[in-house]
Amino acid sequence: MALAESITTRAGTKLSAQHVQMAFSRDGKTTPVLNDVNLQVAKGEFLCIVGPSGCGKSTLLSAIGGFLSPTGGEIRIDGEVVSGPDPRRIFVFQERGVFPWLTVEGNIEFGLFKLAQRERRARVAHYIEMVGLRGFEKAYPSELSGGMKQRLEVARALAVNPDMLLLDEPFGALDSITRLIMRGELLGIWREERNTVIFVTHDIDEAVQLADRVAVMSGRPAGIQQTIDIDIAHPRDISAPRYLELRNGILEQLGIAHHV
Amino acid sequence: MNALSAPRKWERFLWPVVASALFLVMWDYAVVHTATKVFPSPLMVEQGIAELSRKGVLWAYIGDSLRRVALGFGAAVAVGVPIGLTLGWYPAVNQVVNPVLQMLRPISPIAWIPVAILLFGVGDGTAVFLIFLAAVFPIVVACISGVATVPAIYRRAGRNFGLSAPQLLLRVVFPAALPQIIVGLRLALGIAWLVVVAAEMIAVDSGLGYLVIDARNSGKRYDLVVAAMLMIGLIGLVLDLGFRSLRKIRSVRWGFRDES
Numbered sequence: 043m044a045l046a047e048s049i050t051t052r053a054g055t056k057l058s059a060q061h062v063q064m065a066f067s068r069d070g071k072t073t074p075v076l077n078d079v080n081l082q083v084a085k086g087e088f089l090c091i092v093g094p095s096g097c098g099k100s101t102l103l104s105a106i107g108g109f110l111s112p113t114g115g116e117i118r119i120d121g122e123v124v125s126g127p128d129p130r131r132i133f134v135f136q137e138r139g140v141f142p143w144l145t146v147e148g149n150i151e152f153g154l155f156k157l158a159q160r161e162r163r164a165r166v167a168h169y170i171e172m173v174g175l176r177g178f179e180k181a182y183p184s185e186l187s188g189g190m191k192q193r194l195e196v197a198r199a200l201a202v203n204p205d206m207l208l209l210d211e212p213f214g215a216l217d218s219i220t221r222l223i224m225r226g227e228l229l230g231i232w233r234e235e236r237n238t239v240i241f242v243t244h245d246i247d248e249a250v251q252l253a254d255r256v257a258v259m260s261g262r263p264a265g266i267q268q269t270i271d272i273d274i275a276h277p278r279d280i281s282a283p284r285y286l287e288l289r290n291g292i293l294e295q296l297g298i299a300h301h302v
Numbered sequence: 303m304n305a306l307s308a309p310r311k312w313e314r315f316l317w318p319v320v321a322s323a324l325f326l327v328m329w330d331y332a333v334v335h336t337a338t339k340v341f342p343s344p345l346m347v348e349q350g351i352a353e354l355s356r357k358g359v360l361w362a363y364i365g366d367s368l369r370r371v372a373l374g375f376g377a378a379v380a381v382g383v384p385i386g387l388t389l390g391w392y393p394a395v396n397q398v399v400n401p402v403l404q405m406l407r408p409i410s411p412i413a414w415i416p417v418a419i420l421l422f423g424v425g426d427g428t429a430v431f432l433i434f435l436a437a438v439f440p441i442v443v444a445c446i447s448g449v450a451t452v453p454a455i456y457r458r459a460g461r462n463f464g465l466s467a468p469q470l471l472l473r474v475v476f477p478a479a480l481p482q483i484i485v486g487l488r489l490a491l492g493i494a495w496l497v498v499v500a501a502e503m504i505a506v507d508s509g510l511g512y513l514v515i516d517a518r519n520s521g522k523r524y525d526l527v528v529a530a531m532l533m534i535g536l537i538g539l540v541l542d543l544g545f546r547s548l549r550k551i552r553s554v555r556w557g558f559r560d561e562s
């Protein structure tokens with residue numbers, strides 16, 4: 043039984059990072075940022091990464107996305123070593139990544155150039171509907187609010203049907219009400235699409251509300267200090283004792299007392 | 303009306319018209335007051351324009367000047383934009399070519415006249431070549447800086463969706479740099495219009511520049527000189543306004559702060 047389970051989890055591994063090292067050199071000085079990062083992410087899992095500011099979360103996510111190559115160790119996705127960016131895993135920035143010269147439709151269509159016209163139209167319509175931008179098809183990003191731009195960027199990513207979404211503090215620039223709404227929407231989308239999601243955030247509550255598992259990074263040079271399973275079913279009650287227990291556990295991991 | 307409310311449509315036309323009328327009145331007064339025999343009054347200039355129009359040279363000369371600018375400027379766009387985009391795209395190449403570019407750039411197109419005549423003889427070729435030279439440098443420079451300042455986040459998103467290098471240049475870098483390129487084109491067109499007058503004074507026997515010099519040389523017809531000057535100013539204004547309206551195009555409007 044135990045053996046069978048470990049085999050299925052191994053078959054279901056989406057991403058595996060092993061002994062990942064990353065150092066930046068500038069002016070002849072080398073700064074180690076990531077030090078021996080080890081991480082497994084299962085297919086369809088929602089993983090949140092939290093850690094102190096500047097510890098290397100964005101760096102790790104960029105390496106997973108193939109935009110940076112690690113100076114040591116390796117990152118495999120579906121068993122293959124990551125060697126560059128790939129439409130199968132889309133990196134979502136804070137809303138600044140949408141193209142201002144394209145309409146909402148044009149942005150969502152951007153990655154679909156290999157598809158036939160009809161399929162393209164269908165996908166664009168589907169994802170516009172999904173992220174609630176109906177009626178804004180012909181609008182330009184400058185006419186949208188921050189939350190709408192963020193939805194647009196998520197829709198553009200989803201339209202190419204990636205099996206992985208890499209989100210770097212996607213809701214960081216939004217006000218707290220919009221952020222709450224967007225979390226709910228992202229969960230809804232994830233439940234529908236079942237992509238593997240790696241979500242970097244500063245916000246412990248956000249992590250505990252969204253994730254199947256939270257990876258806590260240590261200070262620089264950073265490794266994964268601990269991963270914590272969030273064993274609460276959705277929709278999550280954010281005043282339940284178990285929620286608070288998990289949240290406080292992460293705060294303690296980060297060395298932040300829960301009294302301000 | 304307060305300072306923030308947009309001026310009403312009739313106001314936007316009224317005040318420039320008032321200012322122009324005031325200018326004409328002052329001009330007329332100065333001529334009458336000084337009792338000058340050489341400098342024409344606005345009315346004499348108006349009669350001069352009518353005379354040129356009757357003889358049929360006015361429209362022919364305007365047409366000649368515009369044709370030369372269209373050819374020279376068109377060639378500058380056709381050559382300058384690809385070169386500028388390439389240099390912006392490959393900073394290493396730019397570093398090699400830049401010193402030469404920076405050395406050629408401050409040479410006034412007027413200084414090229416002997417060389418131009420040597421190459422193209424006295425005639426249209428020389429005029430067009432001088433306009434080309436004057437326009438091509440600002441275009442190249444605008445394209446280089448336009449490409450160099452495209453936010454890395456856009457290139458990264460483009461690569462993430464699997465674009466090849468030429469696709470990235472065409473679908474991301476070019477549209478992202480386009481507002482800056484348009485600013486450069488507008489500048490270049492203004493310079494081209496300045497240079498056509500100078501070129502026509504020397505290299506050809508038609509066009510508004512030729513009209514200025516010819517009216518002076520054959521009988522000191524200062525009414526016609528000022529008539530030609532006025533036409534040059536008016537056409538320059540119309541060209542610039544035409545170019546300015548390009549920024550209203552929706553896919554570039556985002557790049558002009560005052561328009562979005």
Ligand SMILES: Nc1ncnc2c1ncn2[C@@H]1O[C@H](COP(=O)(O)OP(=O)(O)OP(=O)(O)O)[C@@H](O)[C@H]1O
Nearest residue numbers: 066067068075094095096097098099100101102244
């Ligand atoms: N291109 C680079 N060159 C040199 N140093 C870099 C580079 N990118 C990141 N760093 C350094 O690596 C460290 C980690 O940066 P990173 O952006 O990954 O942190 P982060 O955890 O995402 O921080 P934040 O929570 O503030 O977004 C920082 O100290 C930063 O200065």
Ligand SMILES: [Mg+2]
Nearest residue numbers: 099100101210
């Ligand atoms: Mg970061």
